[in-house]
Amino acid sequence: MRCRKCAHPAVIKMPRHNISLCKDCLTEFVHNQVRRAVKTHRMFTTDDRILVAVSGGKDSLTLWAILLKLGYRADALYVDLGIGEYSIQSRQKVQRFTDTVAATYQAKLHVHTVEQEQGAGIRELATLVHRPTCATCGTMKRYQFNRVAVEKDYDVMATGHNLDDEAARLLGNVLHWQTDYLDKQTPALPASLGGFAKKVKPLYRLTEREIAAYAVIHHIDYIVDECPMAKGSKMLAYKHALNRLETESPGTKHTFYLTFLDRQAKQHETSGKIAEQDRQHLRPCTICGQPTSTEVCSYCQMMAKAAVAAQRG
Amino acid sequence: MKTVEVGGSTVHCKPACPGLMIRPAMKVLVSNPRQELEVPGPTRVQQLLKRLDLTPEAYLVIRGDELVAEDTVLEDTDSIEIRSVISGG
Ligand code: SF4
Ligand SMILES: [Zn+2]
Numbered sequence: 001m002r003c004r005k006c007a008h009p010a011v012i013k014m015p016r017h018n019i020s021l022c023k024d025c026l027t028e029f030v031h032n033q034v035r036r037a038v039k040t041h042r043m044f045t046t047d048d049r050i051l052v053a054v055s056g057g058k059d060s061l062t063l064w065a066i067l068l069k070l071g072y073r074a075d076a077l078y079v080d081l082g083i084g085e086y087s088i089q090s091r092q093k094v095q096r097f098t099d100t101v102a103a104t105y106q107a108k109l110h111v112h113t114v115e116q117e118q119g120a121g122i123r124e125l126a127t128l129v130h131r132p133t134c135a136t137c138g139t140m141k142r143y144q145f146n147r148v149a150v151e152k153d154y155d156v157m158a159t160g161h162n163l164d165d166e167a168a169r170l171l172g173n174v175l176h177w178q179t180d181y182l183d184k185q186t187p188a189l190p191a192s193l194g195g196f197a198k199k200v201k202p203l204y205r206l207t208e209r210e211i212a213a214y215a216v217i218h219h220i221d222y223i224v225d226e227c228p229m230a231k232g233s234k235m236l237a238y239k240h241a242l243n244r245l246e247t248e249s250p251g252t253k254h255t256f257y258l259t260f261l262d263r264q265a266k267q268h269e270t271s272g273k274i275a276e277q278d279r280q281h282l283r284p285c286t287i288c289g290q291p292t293s294t295e296v297c298s299y300c301q302m303m304a305k306a307a308v309a310a311q312r313g
Numbered sequence: 314m315k316t317v318e319v320g321g322s323t324v325h326c327k328p329a330c331p332g333l334m335i336r337p338a339m340k341v342l343v344s345n346p347r348q349e350l351e352v353p354g355p356t357r358v359q360q361l362l363k364r365l366d367l368t369p370e371a372y373l374v375i376r377g378d379e380l381v382a383e384d385t386v387l388e389d390t391d392s393i394e395i396r397s398v399i400s401g402g
């Protein structure tokens with residue numbers, strides 16, 4: 001098989017675009033998709049300081065690598081959840097990437113260790129507050145990323161969500177008709193209020209397979225094993241279903257998510273609308289000052305509950 | 314080690330098993346869930362995935378540390394990783 005663009009040996013076939021590409025042309029393809037995402041949603045410019053949320057997995061490390069390569073000013077934050085061997089290994093991968101790649105661009109890594117700062121790992125916290133681990137983890141990560149972004153004065157926060165993530169989430173939201181979630185499912189959420197960082201997803205045009213291929217080609221050493229808590233998650237089930245459909249009819253995921261975005265954009269100026277809604281509903285948390293729609297934000301409620309439960313012992 | 318021709322392809326005989334031909338097979342490591350398999354070659358990447366009932370959209374095939382395309386022929390001497398690209402969060 002030859003590359004469709006330059007006739008060098010192909011390394012990947014991409015049925016959704018009906019092409020096969022060699023290493024260099026795949027690299028160019030991936031960079032172009034990211035450029036296009038950044039431009040379409042006016043995510044950031046080369047003047048902005050970007051904070052990338054890294055987990056040690058393929059998406060976030062690849063995102064960090066691409067942003068640096070394309071000339072953006074990107075630092076990263078890793079949240080150490082204290083999930084046994086998984087956290088130890090993923091942290092090592094992030095550290096190694098920082099030392100070998102990011103350091104050559106003078107990019108910096110911030111680390112937040114949950115066990116150290118909050119006094120218990122994420123699984124113990126989840127038990128204390130009687131919530132599923134992943135829900136507790138989600139609240140923790142969102143809170144810490146936003147806190148670091150605002151405290152350290154980053155202009156925008158970037159996450160490694162890809163086309164598969166977004167299509168699976170859209171499927172989940174549609175299956176349950178979660179219409180208020182649908183409104184917020186965009187690749188760029190504006191900074192609606194002082195205290196809320198702008199959030200972007202520059203990989204939303206790329207599939208997991210394309211991103212993993214980029215990582216392999218560029219020797220990005222990421223953690224292949226999954227977080228053990230992900231087992232049996234709904235998202236995985238949606239992804240498998242979508243990949244079956246994708247195999248039968250290439251382009252399904254792309255059409256599903258990108259058509260949704262087109263319609264959303266036509267329906268309303270989403271960014272304006274969300275910013276407006278947020279401004280009406282949000283106020284500073286009485287404990288920590290981060291924006292929230294309730295008096296005390298969900299993170300502070302969670303931590304208060306954990307503290308009480310820990311005291312009762 | 315003695316080699317013989319079988320059906321047009323060269324097969325290695327282990328000297329330790331006189332008369333018994335043991336065909337070497339390629340070592341295949343599958344991630345998530347982790348599994349180690351031995352699959353006799355030669356076989357094309359797409360056939361290997363089909364044989365193991367794996368959706369092509371969810372995996373990459375890596376030989377040594379090089380990504381290989383669907384029509385690549387894999388040999389017995391190859392060391393192959395079939396890497397899941399799906400993450401759960
Ligand atoms: S699987 Fe759950 S616990 Fe693990 S990182 Fe993802 S959200 Fe957190
Ligand atoms: Zn090419």
Ligand SMILES: [Zn+2]
Pocket residue numbers: 285286287288289290296297298299300301
């Ligand atoms: Zn708070």
